[in-house]
Amino acid sequence: MAIGTISPAARLVRGFAIDFLTAHNPAAAEWVMDPAYCLSIGGILLDGRDASYLPATLAQLEQFPGLCVTVHDVILGDEVLALRFTEHGVSIRNPGRAAAWGGITLFRISEGRLRHGWAEEDYFARKRQLKTGVCDHILPPQQAPWDEPVLPPNAVTEAAARRWLAEPSALVSRQNVAEICSGGPAFGELIVPGAVSISTLITAGQRAAFHVACKGTYAGGFKDIDRALTGQPVTLPMAGMMTLDYHGTVAHVQISADRLGLHRALQNAAQA
Numbered sequence: 001m002a003i004g005t006i007s008p009a010a011r012l013v014r015g016f017a018i019d020f021l022t023a024h025n026p027a028a029a030e031w032v033m034d035p036a037y038c039l040s041i042g043g044i045l046l047d048g049r050d051a052s053y054l055p056a057t058l059a060q061l062e063q064f065p066g067l068c069v070t071v072h073d074v075i076l077g078d079e080v081l082a083l084r085f086t087e088h089g090v091s092i093r094n095p096g097r098a099a100a101w102g103g104i105t106l107f108r109i110s111e112g113r114l115r116h117g118w119a120e121e122d123y124f125a126r127k128r129q130l131k132t133g134v135c136d137h138i139l140p141p142q143q144a145p146w147d148e149p150v151l152p153p154n155a156v157t158e159a160a161a162r163r164w165l166a167e168p169s170a171l172v173s174r175q176n177v178a179e180i181c182s183g184g185p186a187f188g189e190l191i192v193p194g195a196v197s198i199s200t201l202i203t204a205g206q207r208a209a210f211h212v213a214c215k216g217t218y219a220g221g222f223k224d225i226d227r228a229l230t231g232q233p234v235t236l237p238m239a240g241m242m243t244l245d246y247h248g249t250v251a252h253v254q255i256s257a258d259r260l261g262l263h264r265a266l267q268n269a270a271q272a
Contacts, residue, residue, distance in 0.1 A: 008112065009076040010146040013083055016107075016114065017069045021087075024061050029054060034113040040199060040211065041119045042258045043237055064089035070138055073241060073254065074145040075106075077204025078152050081114075082106035082241050083145070084180075084254055086138050087121070091130055099129035100136045102180040104239040104256040106202055106209040118200055118211035120239040124259035125182045136182045151205030156248055161201060161208040164242070164250045168193030171214055171238060171255060180256040187257055189221030191236045206244040214238050214257075218266065225266045232269060236262050 006014070012032060020028040029049060037049040046052040061067055067089035075082040088100035103121030107114045129135050164170055171177070172188035179187055194216040201210045213235050220230035240255040 006146045007076065007150045009081060009109070009150050010074075010148065012109065012112070012114065013074060013076070013081045013107075014146050017071055017083065017085065021057075021061070021067070021069045024065070024067070026054060026058060032114055034110055034115045037114055037116070039117040039119060041117075041121070041237075042261045043213075043235070063091055063093055065092060066090060070141050071145045072102075072139050072142050074142060074148050075202075075204050075207045075209055075241060076148050076150045077202060077207075078150070079109040080107065080153075080202040080204060080209075081109065082202065082207075082209035084241055084256075088135070088138055094130045094133075097130050097133045098135040099126045100138045101126040101129075102139075102182070102256060104180065104209070104241055104254065106200065106211060106239065106241075108200070108202070116200075118239060120211070120237055120256040120258050122180050122182065122256060122259065124263060127260060128183055149205075151207070153203045154205055157203040157206055157208050157244055158201060160244055160248055160250055161203065161210065161242060162198075164253075165196050165198060165201075165210065165212060168196045168214065168216065171196065171212075171240075174253070176251060177253045177255055180254065181259060185221035185223075185259075187236070187238075187255070187259075188219065190219055190259065190262060191216045191234055192219050206246075207241070208244070209239075209241045211237070211239045222263055222266065225263070226270050229266055229269060232266075234262060234265065 015032040039046040073084040105119035197213040199211040238257045242253040245251040
């Protein structure tokens with residue numbers, strides 16, 4: 001009996017989330033990712049699939065030997081992909097303690113394989129859960145992520161997304177923004193945005209995904225950071241996915257940010 005097929009884009013993102021990460025199968029990375037694959041995350045660049053990206057990722061899979069990836073939202077486009085997900089598992093460094101942390105990743109594709117990724121994950125929430133031993137709730141999976149249609153780029157969507165991103169306060173204050181930051185502090189408690197630098201922006205129909213560096217001043221939201229650092233210039237990397245309504249207005253945005261990186265930068269500043 002013939003087995004139905006999914007789109008090459010869906011097969012690629014399923015290969016990344018399931019065949020590679022959830023199955024803990026490094027061999028799958030060979031067909032999912034170009035050898036020159038690089039990942040921009042938390043202000044650093046993992047440059048090269050085998051030399052840089054895989055060692056870092058396999059170290060995480062070693063720490064979480066039962067790690068799973070649950071996919072909550074997918075964007076499939078022409079030579080671009082994006083997904084919102086939760087990674088979850090038990091850490092061997094913290095026996096018996098599980099954690100679930102969310103994130104957003106977007107990709108550009110070249111010759112049928114992932115070529116460049118941009119991501120931000122809520123490692124700050126993971127650190128809290130492993131410390132307290134209380135694992136966060138995991139959102140339901142998307143009903144059929146691999147059956148999403150592949151949509152072409154859309155100039156109207158891109159223009160609307162750029163207008164929205166041109167207002168830095170929108171990233172931390174709009175009611176239509178869902179922040180991936182369980183347990184607090186919220187993004188608006190961490191940064192007073194002053195400018196947004198776009199790393200990449202992709203579109204597919206009425207969907208868009210972006211990676212930006214949000215620059216501003218520290219708002220004082222970390223309880224264990226000296227309040228004297230409030231007002232210090234900071235940068236908070238963010239990854240997001242957005243949906244436009246049929247009027248071409250940004251209706252819903254999901255954002256993940258590097259809270260842990262910001263926390264560490266402020267700790268270093270306090271010690272300097």
